[in-house]
Amino acid sequence: MRNFFLMLTALMGLAAPVCAEEAAGDWSGTLGNIRVGLHLTKDSDGHYAGFMQSLDQGGVKIPLDSIAATPDTLAYHGVNAKLGVDGRYEGHWDDAQKAWVGNWRQGGLVPLTFKRTATADMPVARRPQEEAIAANPHPFPSEDVGFDNASAGVNLMGTFSRPVGAGPFPAVVLIGGTGQNTRDEEGYGQKAFVVLADALNRAGIAVLRYDKRGAGQSTGDYDAATTADFAADAEAAVTYLASRSDVDPKHVGLVGHSEGGIIAPIVAGHLPSVSFAVLIAGVTVPGDQAALLQLEALDRANGKSETEIWKELALLQQAYAVIRASKNPEDARTQLTAAARPLIESGAYSQSQADDTIALFTSPSRYWLLRYDPAADLQNVHIPVLAIYGTLDLQVPPAGHVPALRAGLKDNPDVTIVELPGLNHLLQHATTGAPAEYALIEETIAPEALKAITEWVTRHTTP
Template sequence: MKKLLITCGTLFALSASLPAFAEDPVGDWTGSIEGMIRLNIFFTKTPSGQHEVNIISPDDDKETIKADKVEARENFMRFSIAKYNANYEAKWDETQKAWLGTWTQGQSLKLKLTRLDAEALAAQTQRRPQEEAIAKSPRNYSSKDVSFQNAKVKISLAGTLTLPQGKGPFPAVVLVHGSGPNDRDETIKDHKFFLVLADHLSTQGIAVLRYDKRGIAASTGDYKSATTFDFADDAQAAVDYLRTHSEINQDKLGVIGHSEGGLIAPMLAANNPKLKFIVLMAGPGVRTDAVLLEQSRLTLLANGESQAEVEKAQKVFREAYSIMNSGADNKTISERLKAYFDQAEKNGDLDKGAGAKQLSRLERPWFRAFIKYDPAPTLAKVKQATLVLNGELDLQVPAKMNLDGIRANMKANKNVVIKELPKLNHLFQTATTGSSAEYGKIDETLSPTALEAMSGWILQQ
């Protein structure tokens, strides 16, 4: 009897340890990595029985990323993405009806996945009320597609010219993009930054030319090999194009540059005395390597990294940028960078495989030129009226260090207005933290405060 009770008890214990449910990972799931980055996980099974995982982040330009290795069984999932040195492992929690797991990518972060149904998908769709209003409302300006040449390198740049209603000539601006493969609207996270800016300015009586970067959308040329100085040549070609239009008041022609465009606008002004004014939106005022180091520090802190991890990253990139600015030839710099990153991986300062990714990024022609640039001499040469705007919450071109730099470098110019706009981020959206993770989640594309500051000032020039 005792033996039977033990046997029955053992069977009961075993049966109690088995789940009364079984969840198959196959399906559509959604979650947020500790509230920062949203991920949609699409778990499928091929006819041959192989599991596949595709990942899309609504907060990261909606690129589809396929997992390399996938393991799945009842109540368990695991997958990895070698390209990003990332992996996820989770178990099913019947009480919460969710996968509870850990996303590991340099650090371990909690990621809870729930069903991605129609309601959840609809909740992810962000509204763009400013763009919607532009599409629905009648315009008091004309808009036409145009093209112009950068004869220096024989490329054609495609853009849009908006002209106010009425009899000209009109004050006018060329819009110059920030870094990245931007189209004429400077589309970022489904926000059409330059569309909203052009609409506002032309509604206020200011003509606007915006254009696709070389090699992007309808423009010809090679984007990948271009540097900031090449993009400056393209911006000058845009100014030259407006010089040919009778509708444009040549005495009131200026440039608005955003981010990297805020480096380019002073270049044009310093070399073109006939340019009437420039507007710098989050334009760097100190050396670009210093801007990138501070950008990295603030971004890592905003993403929840520990102070120790931030300091480790700062050390790695400070040394890397020092190597790039050593004055050596490109071949020597690449060799020194590779050796340094290899050692950093051995020391644990970089994750395994991260060095090769960083080397690929730093060896781009654009980055080689950008990291060496000091805007101080060019800013000192600018004699034109200048409006300088920066968002208080800008983590990419931090306000204090860059506004202080511009103020110091342009002290001889008595027609400079500098404004730090409260609660605005790098895209001049009203924000909470300034983190780039917020960009796509914010409905507002461009703050009315920033829009009015620019149009009001331009009309006074």
């Protein structure tokens, strides 16, 4: 999901006449082919606060910091880890256009002009499934809970919901995908885990969903964590869930999406108390291969030529080979910096593009993932497994992952693999499967996906 702004590059525009303007208010513009909104407020002390919004991706907000506004200039920094956004805007007031004219910088420079707009013009995406849940709250008891990963010194906060009655009930831990996710798996204007938890509760299953470490109300350093750390947090979630008097400790399972589909087999192999696992769009090949499969699928969907695709893949294969052979992130950073120098000197890449890419590849989470091979962890899973994929998933293409899943679980007698036609990485009905569609689709999770998950879990938790 980190392809939101990363591939946009352009030349800086020419300066234009300047006059004075107050930055507070609502503004809109276009970044590449993506409409963005800008909302700024100013307090009595003259301090600014605000956010950008991806208007074509469900109005997802990008919090701003380091906002510096004068009557003639505007600058700020915006970050949204879920979208892979970490960039800076710098602009000036053009009185002729009645607009802030500048550039968004993330790797390259992308022209971005903001014109004033009315707050009412900011679109609000509809989410019928979520709206139905909010309008007709289910009768299932729900409570905010907390539990600790004591070894890491992390306190994790979440929501526990269960069917009506005394129980004990079969239960699942929902494990989110890549990004600084909260308990609702909120992204692209959607709350996928709200919908999934509701469906499971209605099927008689208790649910624990929680904020990732460093996200929402959970403590810890998200940026310093790897998937292995998140797996340890999930183990703490299972231990907490099994300790509850209203939960049947013999029927505690895992439901993991994307990165959560990596975490679930790790946890299942470590904890005998886990009795089943559901892998949604689970990654089953080595991390570097998964990244290449994703890039190839996305490039083809974006209409790139075969020459462009293979050139890009070849370059990344070289980078990933360095990462696999490196001793640690610092060693990888040194080698990649040296390898990038000829590309920078030739003009193929700018220094900032190279720096941003190297920083991403050597960050704790990405470095760990690129070197991780899930084969051994899959072989350690001896409990029932449901693996569910959408045929239009371009981020975890089933053709690249299902064969590895079958191989890894070949000695497991209870494995069900379901490929649902026309669904994307988020299990929505899609047209192309491209991430740009995610927020434009009103559906949060396809009904047939919810049915496949709840019916399978029910079968494996009913005496």
